[in-house]
Amino acid sequence: MESGRDVLLRSIAGQRRRLAAGSLLGAGHQAGEALVPVLIGLAIDQAVVGASWGRLLMWLAVLAVVYVGLSFSYRFGIRVGERAAEEAAHDLRLAVVSRVLHPRGGAEEGRLPGALTSIATEDARRVGAVIMAVLAGIAALTGLAVSTVVLLRMSIPLGLIVLLGTPALLWLGHLLGKPLERRSEVEQERVAHASGMAADLVAGLRVLKGINAEGAAVERYRRTSRDSLSATLRAARAEALQNGVVLALTGAFIALIALVGGRFAIDGSISLGQLVSAVGLALFLQGPLxxxxxxxxxxxxxxxxxxxxxxxxxxxHAVTGGGGLPGAGAGEPPGAGAGEPLGTTSGAGEPLGTITGAVRLRGLTYDRLTGLDADIAPGELVGVAATDPAAATALLRCLGRQADPESGSVELDGVPLRDLDPARLREAVLVAEHDAILFEGTVRTNIGGTAPAEAMAAAGADQLPGGEDTRVSERGGSLSGGQRQRVALARALAAGRPVLVLHDPTTAVDAVTEARIAEGIRRVRRGRTTIVVTTSPALLAVADRVLLLDDGRVTDAAPHADLLRRNAGYRTAVLA
Structure with missing residues (x-):
């Protein structure tokens, strides 16, 4: 299991060239800053005390060269360091996003979407900033080393004060940083939780207004926000305490160096120029510390x-194992029009085999599902009416292999899904969730696929005011609930997968439109396996047959009209 230390070391190793270059330039800047008071002291001893204009001009020229050099080093050192920090944060963001989007899932378990966003942005930025901190630390230590050497050559006691006092200050700063580290971790967790809750509230704002629950939602967010604020304030207090104590001790340390240097100058142990250099170095040391x-x-x-x-x-990962290719070894389709060779290829360039679309559930047990058995023939349009919404959700997760069943199996063309690569499986089986997300752009860019016009007509999306050019804002916020559903359904239909699983695709449209969409789904999906998980009578009516999912298993199966006539439980689930 990867640790935080591993993440830091990998980020630093990935930017080692830029880090080395930036550290060298930063060290040059700090060394130049340390040499400035030394050069001024030499100018005083050799030019001012000796009243030599020539030497004075010479030392002024040397100072000018040093200033140009340290200015150059600072400018380009900071540039290289910032580039390294941004590159490291960017690489980490890509790693986080890749893990969140991994076909085998699992990263989102126990984390709100806002928390994932916080980790991919703020946490990645802070880890990247460590590159800049390491660079700055190397530069500061260089400045301290140069100052120590100069002070030792000038006066051994002065050098020893710096040599012994600096590690003590560094160790104290490290100890003071421990509370900050703990509180910073709590702060990030609380901020991420608050961000996640805010994102969920915004996404569900229409629902909250519909059930008049805005007040309760706001109060819940207010409590979470207060917790986040308290954690942030505790972290800020820890940081202020650390900075304040270190700054006070640093000031005392510098005052001690100036006091000892002044005493040595009075005793004649060091010259006037050396005293000026010592005081200048003492003031300079405040910066590195x-x-x-x-x-x-x-x-x-x-x-x-x-x-x-x-x-x-x-x-x-939510699902493990399985590297097989859908359709491999599945054989020829049983009848004309039932089979569908896919031309898509994997990352390795291997095409999928022929997918007939036969789906079989055997003893499927997962969450609310208990020993579920069902057979869906290739090209069949099947409705699934679940009396328990949680059971419907569990079925969708197993069909899309977002999770593997606790026991039993789901099979595609006779091959268990757990034996198939999840990424390649989704080229054969598409599970269109009820709360599908739209992207910013137009209806055309959201739908794509092989036959967008036909899919739009089937889903009723061609009735939008701007047609396929209708603008879509982020997450589809510019569209009504029904419009979003129609665009999402059109996208699922246009994908043209051999097996399509739809979950309540028409809950926000009127009855007339829903009936037209139901016929459109049947027309577009003719000859390809389609499973519609819903309690909508209009959608169930066009299905070849309907499976009644009750108490975690299929308790009845027949065409919609037959079930309405003979099964009271079905009538309650569909017509209530």
């Missing part, structure tokens, strides 16, 4: 974020 305090804070936050990223990347 403050920089190291900032580095400690960044590392603390980076470690907390890296742990969250590592937990997501290491999340167990």
């Amino acid at each position: 403050q920089l190291l305090a900032w580095v400690n804070a960044e590392l603390a936050q980076g470690r907390a974020s890296a742990a969250r990223v590592a937990a997501l990347l290491s999340a167990p």
